[in-house]
Amino acid sequence: MFKDKEVFLFDLDGTLLSIEAENFLKYYFAALSSEFEDLCAEKEEFIQLLMGSTNKMIRNDGSRTNQEAFMEDFIEKLQISDRSEADKIKSRFEKFYQTKFAALDQYFEIDRKTPAEIIEYLKAKNKRLVLATNPLFPEEAVAARLSWIGIDAADFELLTHYENMSYAKPNPDYYREILNKIDVEPEACLMIGNDLKEDAVASRLGIDTLIIEDKLIEREGSDFDISWRGSLKEFKNLLEEKL
Ligand SMILES: [Mg+2]
Known part of the structure; x- marks a missing residue:
C-alpha cells in the first residue's frame, strides 16, 4: 500500500490540522x-x-x-x-x-504530536511530500497554519496556495495541476484527506485516496473510491507497520 508510493499528498484542515473548517x-x-x-x-x-x-x-x-x-x-x-x-x-x-x-x-485546541510524527516518519523514509490544501490562501497563511502543528513548510516540496495554483478543490484539475508541477504519475501518489468529495475526487485521476475520519466531511452524492479510512492515529500506526 505505501512502499510503491513515491509522493504523499496531505490535506491540511481537518486532516493534519485538527481544526474544524x-x-x-x-x-x-x-x-x-x-x-x-x-x-x-x-x-x-x-x-x-x-x-x-x-x-x-x-x-x-x-x-x-x-x-x-x-x-x-x-x-x-x-x-x-x-x-x-x-x-x-x-x-x-x-x-x-x-x-x-x-x-x-490562540482560539483552538490543536493536536500537535501525531501530525508532526507522521511527517518526520515519511521524511525518514525519503518520501516526497506535498501539502495539498485547498489553495484559497497566500503562502504565508499556509505556512503559518503548518507552524501551529510544529511542521516546517520546507518539509514539503510543494505547498499549494492561491498564488501558485489556478484551480481549487473539488475540481479534479486541481490535482492534475499538482501532478504536472511535480512531474509524477498518479499511481505513484497517495492523497490523505478528510473530505469525501474535495479530497476523494483525487481518486478519479487514479490517485489512491485515504480518508482521515477524526473531522470527516461527508458530502451528499459523493461516492469516490476510498482505499482506506480511519483516524489519524490509526493512519500513523498503519504507516509504521507497512512502511
Ligand atoms: Mg480538509
Missing part, C-alpha cells in the same frame, strides 16, 4: 472584517463579499492564479476602479496574513 472560518472572517472595517459599514455584508469572491476563486478555470481570480472579483464588488487603491487593498491583505492571521491559533 467551519469553526476556523468563523474566527478568520471576524478578524478579516475588523481589519477592513473602513471598506464596508456592515460586517455581515463584508463577509458576504468575501464569500462571493472566494466562490469565484473556487471555480477558477486555469486561466489565471486563484489570487487574481479572487482579487479581480473583490475589487470589482467594492467598486474600486483606481489601480493604486486596488494595490493598497492587496497589500493590506498581505499584511493581515503575515500578522493577525498567524495569531488565530
Whole structure:
C-alpha cells in the first residue's frame, strides 16, 4: 500500500490540522472584517463579499492564479476602479496574513504530536511530500497554519496556495495541476484527506485516496473510491507497520 508510493499528498484542515473548517472560518472572517472595517459599514455584508469572491476563486478555470481570480472579483464588488487603491487593498491583505492571521491559533485546541510524527516518519523514509490544501490562501497563511502543528513548510516540496495554483478543490484539475508541477504519475501518489468529495475526487485521476475520519466531511452524492479510512492515529500506526 505505501512502499510503491513515491509522493504523499496531505490535506491540511481537518486532516493534519485538527481544526474544524467551519469553526476556523468563523474566527478568520471576524478578524478579516475588523481589519477592513473602513471598506464596508456592515460586517455581515463584508463577509458576504468575501464569500462571493472566494466562490469565484473556487471555480477558477486555469486561466489565471486563484489570487487574481479572487482579487479581480473583490475589487470589482467594492467598486474600486483606481489601480493604486486596488494595490493598497492587496497589500493590506498581505499584511493581515503575515500578522493577525498567524495569531488565530490562540482560539483552538490543536493536536500537535501525531501530525508532526507522521511527517518526520515519511521524511525518514525519503518520501516526497506535498501539502495539498485547498489553495484559497497566500503562502504565508499556509505556512503559518503548518507552524501551529510544529511542521516546517520546507518539509514539503510543494505547498499549494492561491498564488501558485489556478484551480481549487473539488475540481479534479486541481490535482492534475499538482501532478504536472511535480512531474509524477498518479499511481505513484497517495492523497490523505478528510473530505469525501474535495479530497476523494483525487481518486478519479487514479490517485489512491485515504480518508482521515477524526473531522470527516461527508458530502451528499459523493461516492469516490476510498482505499482506506480511519483516524489519524490509526493512519500513523498503519504507516509504521507497512512502511
Ligand atoms: Mg480538509
